[in-house]
Amino acid sequence: MAGLELLSDQGYRVDGRRAGELRKIQARMGVFAQADGSAYIEQGNTKALAVVYGPHEIRGSRARALPDRALVNCQYSSATFSTGERKRRPHGDRKSCEMGLQLRQTFEAAILTQLHPRSQIDIYVQVLQADGGTYAACVNAATLAVMDAGIPMRDFVCACSAGFVDGTALADLSHVEEAAGGPQLALALLPASGQIALLEMDARLHEDHLEQVLEAAARAARDVHTLLDRVVRQHVHEASILLGD
Amino acid sequence: MASVALSEAEKVYIVHGVQEDLRVDGRGCEDYRCVDVETDVVSNTSGSARVKLGHTDILVGVKAEMGTPKLEKPNEGYLEFFVDCSANATPEFEGRGGDDLGTEIANTLYRIFNNESSVDLKSLCISPREHCWILYVDVLLLECGGNLFDAISIAVKAALFNTRIPRVRVLEDEEGSKDIELSDDPYDCIRLSVENVPCIVTLCKIGYRHVVDATLQEEACSLASLLVSVTSKGVVTCMRKVGKGSLDPESIFEMMEPRLGAWRTAGVNWMSADQAEGGGRGAVGCETGKRVGKVLHTSLQNILHKEESLGPKRQKVGFLG
Numbered sequence: 001m002a003g004l005e006l007l008s009d010q011g012y013r014v015d016g017r018r019a020g021e022l023r024k025i026q027a028r029m030g031v032f033a034q035a036d037g038s039a040y041i042e043q044g045n046t047k048a049l050a051v052v053y054g055p056h057e058i059r060g061s062r063a064r065a066l067p068d069r070a071l072v073n074c075q076y077s078s079a080t081f082s083t084g085e086r087k088r089r090p091h092g093d094r095k096s097c098e099m100g101l102q103l104r105q106t107f108e109a110a111i112l113t114q115l116h117p118r119s120q121i122d123i124y125v126q127v128l129q130a131d132g133g134t135y136a137a138c139v140n141a142a143t144l145a146v147m148d149a150g151i152p153m154r155d156f157v158c159a160c161s162a163g164f165v166d167g168t169a170l171a172d173l174s175h176v177e178e179a180a181g182g183p184q185l186a187l188a189l190l191p192a193s194g195q196i197a198l199l200e201m202d203a204r205l206h207e208d209h210l211e212q213v214l215e216a217a218a219r220a221a222r223d224v225h226t227l228l229d230r231v232v233r234q235h236v237h238e239a240s241i242l243l244g245d
Numbered sequence: 246m247a248s249v250a251l252s253e254a255e256k257v258y259i260v261h262g263v264q265e266d267l268r269v270d271g272r273g274c275e276d277y278r279c280v281d282v283e284t285d286v287v288s289n290t291s292g293s294a295r296v297k298l299g300h301t302d303i304l305v306g307v308k309a310e311m312g313t314p315k316l317e318k319p320n321e322g323y324l325e326f327f328v329d330c331s332a333n334a335t336p337e338f339e340g341r342g343g344d345d346l347g348t349e350i351a352n353t354l355y356r357i358f359n360n361e362s363s364v365d366l367k368s369l370c371i372s373p374r375e376h377c378w379i380l381y382v383d384v385l386l387l388e389c390g391g392n393l394f395d396a397i398s399i400a401v402k403a404a405l406f407n408t409r410i411p412r413v414r415v416l417e418d419e420e421g422s423k424d425i426e427l428s429d430d431p432y433d434c435i436r437l438s439v440e441n442v443p444c445i446v447t448l449c450k451i452g453y454r455h456v457v458d459a460t461l462q463e464e465a466c467s468l469a470s471l472l473v474s475v476t477s478k479g480v481v482t483c484m485r486k487v488g489k490g491s492l493d494p495e496s497i498f499e500m501m502e503p504r505l506g507a508w509r510t511a512g513v514n515w516m517s518a519d520q521a522e523g524g525g526r527g528a529v530g531c532e533t534g535k536r537v538g539k540v541l542h543t544s545l546q547n548i549l550h551k552e553e554s555l556g557p558k559r560q561k562v563g564f565l566g
Contacts, residue, residue, distance in 0.1 A: 028565050032388045033300055035333070040564040045288065049387065049564065051333045059336060075332050075339055080383040081290045081306030090329045090385075092340070124332040124339070126387070128304065129287050 006165045006177055014176050015044075022160070022172045022220055025227050027140070029148045029235040037149025041141040044174060045131035050141035052149040054121035064120075069113035071120045074103040076138060078127035084175075099135060102198060106139055106159075106188045109197040112152045121151060132175040133161045135186050139198075140224060147232055155190040157197055158224040162187065162217035164209055169216035185213050189221040249461045259466045260452040269462065275537050277458045280399065282548050284407035286563050291380075292408030295563070296400035299460060300390025303397055305404040306383050309411075311425075314370060314377040322369020322377035326354040327384065328397070334389040343386070350384070350397060353445075357398070357474040357483040362441045364405070372415045372423060380408070391461040394472055394487075398445040399545060405442055406549050409434035443474040443482045444541055446534040448500040450492060455500050457537050471500050475538030477546065500534055 007013055017023070023044030032038040037052035058065045065071065076099035077091030090096075107123060123146065125138040139159035146153060162185045163170045163177055170177060178184060183205040188198040205213065251259075259269060266274050281297040290306040297303075314321060328350040330343025337343075358364065369378040382404065384397055412433045416424045449459035449470040456463060459470070468490025474483040486492055552559065 026565055031564055032302065032333070034335075034388055034390065038333075042563075042565070047287075047563075049333060053336050073339075077329075077331060079287075079304070079306065079385050080327060080329065080381070081287060081293070081308050084289055086308045086310060086381050086383075090331065122332070122336050122339070124336075126331055126333050126385075128385075129289060131289075 004176070004180065006180055006182075007168055007170070011168075013170060015174055019168050020171050020216060020219060022223055023174065025140075025224065027144060027228065027231045029144050029231065030239075035145075035149075037145045037147070037151070039141050039144030039148055041137055041144065043133060043137045043140070043172070045129060046133055046137045047127070047129040048134065048137040048141045049126045049128060050138065050145035051124045051126075052122065052142070052145040052151070053124075054149070055116040055119040055151065056122075058118065058120045065118045068117055070111070070116035070118075072104050072108050072111060072113065072123065073120055074100045074107065074123045074125070074142075076100045076103060076125050076127075078130060078134065082127050082130045099138070102135065102200070103138060103142060106157055106198045107142065107146065109195075110143075110153050110155060110157045110190060111146065112154060115152055121146075130175070132173050132178045136160050136172070136188075136224075139188050140228060144228060144231065148235070155192045156225050156228055157188050158191055158221040158228060159186065159188040159198070160217050160220035160224055161185065162213050162220065164205055164213050167209075169209075169213045171216050171220035183213070185217055187214070187217040187221055189218055189225075191222050191225040194218075249465055251462060251465050255462070256466045259463060263451045263454050263456055263463075266454075268456065270460065272458075274454060274456045277395075277537075277541065278460075280396075280545075282399065282403050282545065282552075283562060284403050284549065284552060286561070291410060292404045292406070294400050294403035294407055296396050296403065298390070298392060298396040298399070298458070300388055301392060301396045302386075302388035302390075303393075303400040304385040304387055305397075305400040306385070307404045307408045308381045308383070309378050309408070310381060311371070311376055312379040314374060318366070320370045320373040321366040322371075322379060323366060324358055324364065324380045324382055326351040326358075326382050328354070328386065329384065330386045333387050338386075347386075350393065353394065353472070353483075353485065354382070354384075354397070354401065356485075357443050357445065360482050362476070362480075363443060363482065364441075365438060368435065368437070369410075371413055371425065375423070376415075376425065378410055380405075380410075389461070391464050392447055392458045394445045394447050395458060398443070398474065399541070402439055402442045402444060402545065403549060405437050406439045408437055410437075441476050441478075441480075443476045443480075444538055444545070445472055445474045446538045446541065447472050447487075448534050450490075450496060450500075455496070457534075471497060471534070473500070473534035473538065475535050475542075477539065477542035479535045479539050481535065 027041040029039045035051040080087045136159040143157045163173045183203040185201045278299040284294045287293040291309040292307040328347040330338045330347045332339040412428045414426045448455040449467045469488035472485040
């Protein structure tokens with residue numbers, strides 16, 4: 001990539017972060033009153049909303065009902081004004097469908113679906129502003145929303161992206177770093193057990209470097225976990241004060 | 246549209262309450278709920294606004310893109326509206342479920358802006374027949390708590406107020422080829438005048454009376470409503486009846502033009518009783534889409550200017566507050 005230095009000699013990235021540093025994360029649970037669970041997250045300039053409905057009866061055809069566990073239904077959409085260039089459709093394009101499927105996979109691994117047989121859990125995520133790491137922001141927002149809905153989960157799901165530039169692994173890529181076209185890895189981690197709920201890598205990367213990048217992503221995901229845990233505790237604390245306990 | 250299930254008794258309670266100018270949440274018939282407006286919430290748009298009206302939550306982003314003017318209006322730019330009823334609002338909107346409502350709202354927005362005075366479209370022209378600004382006004386419906394149209398029109402107005410379009414110059418050399426030059430200064434922008442941008446006031450007919458800013462519960466009790474778009478000067482730019490029921494022509498006049506309506510229905514008992522009381526308890530005769538609209542415009546204008554005066558130091562709340 002000519003003209004743009006993603007990592008300076010002093011070890012700083014374009015936006016002034018160190019290689020393993022996350023962008024500022026701010027989150028809030030219980031944004032909407034009508035949904036069963038909702039959350040909002042800002043990771044740097046990436047902003048995402050997640051809403052959860054359910055567990056409820058299967059909507060539409062009953063044939064979709066699973067006899068032994070709940071159906072997890074995800075829709076990813078990104079606002080038409082979220083990206084630099086205006087999008088034509090908020091959802092239904094190939095990328096959104098793929099993202100929906102990935103989210104579904106991720107959350108089927110984390111939610112204790114066998115507790116709610118024959119029912120459905122809807123997770124809808126909406127990206128309001130995209131600046132890299134949309135998948136990670138969506139997973140993190142959805143985790144908080146599922147918790148806000150009170151749906152039992154094995155663990156938090158914390159996601160983070162990582163890249164690889166000049167022999168160094170970079171955590172939490174911004175849009176500029178993503179657009180540079182290097183290898184990119186998205187990881188969703190269940191931090192307590194260290195299990196991986198989703199792993200995806202695009203572009204090629206030498207096998208020898210994989211461990212380093214994976215390690216960077218996992219470390220960043222654990223950092224995200226610390227932050228999300230704090231948000232959840234804060235939310236529960238505020239809610240219990242309101243209840244007068 | 247998101248709907249609520251109400252029993253017959255609950256409906257009777259609401260209808261009888263409205264007849265006495267008492268609404269479930271304690272408002273009078275022509276009172277709005279508290280409106281929260283915040284502009285400049287999405288930084289990669291030309292202008293954006295978020296409006297929260299009760300449980301109704303709307304986010305509007307305006308993006309300015311360069312394009313060619315329409316053939317019939319070679320020296321004007323234009324506005325494009327798109328309404329996304331996201332599944333966030335209700336699971337019914339999943340997939341293509343929200344498309345119908347989205348198109349209906351977008352068409353209404355086209356209609357209320359379909360006059361020369363609302364927005365100065367000539368200022369959006371860069372060079373006639375060749376280049377103009379297209380303003381993509383994208384509405385995102387995040388939560389639905391009744392009175393969508395009003396909330397959306399307020400949000401659109403606030404977002405247009407916040408819109409900053411970069412200033413460009415057309416340079417022409419001797420051979421007649423044109424070049425577009427963008428100003429170096431990012432703060433060198435043109436602003437739209439939103440003085441004449443209309444807001445929608447929806448008057449919901451409940452029983453014999455009409456209320457503004459109906460909640461979902463009240464909308465469930467109403468058979469039909471009248472949608473009036475009013476500018477800050479009280480000029481009506483569009484009018485539409487929505488809902489499955491029918492409206493008496495007299496009640497339409499009543500919602501529009503108080504005196505005329507009152508005069509026409511003076512023979513009806515409940516009406517004349519209210520008349521006798523004068524302004525006692527928000528007499529129906531005084532209630533009008535126009536007046537409510539004017540009040541709405543003034544307060545919106547005040548809020549927008551106040552927010553603007555705070556400048557870049559303003560603490561942005563967004564969805565975190």
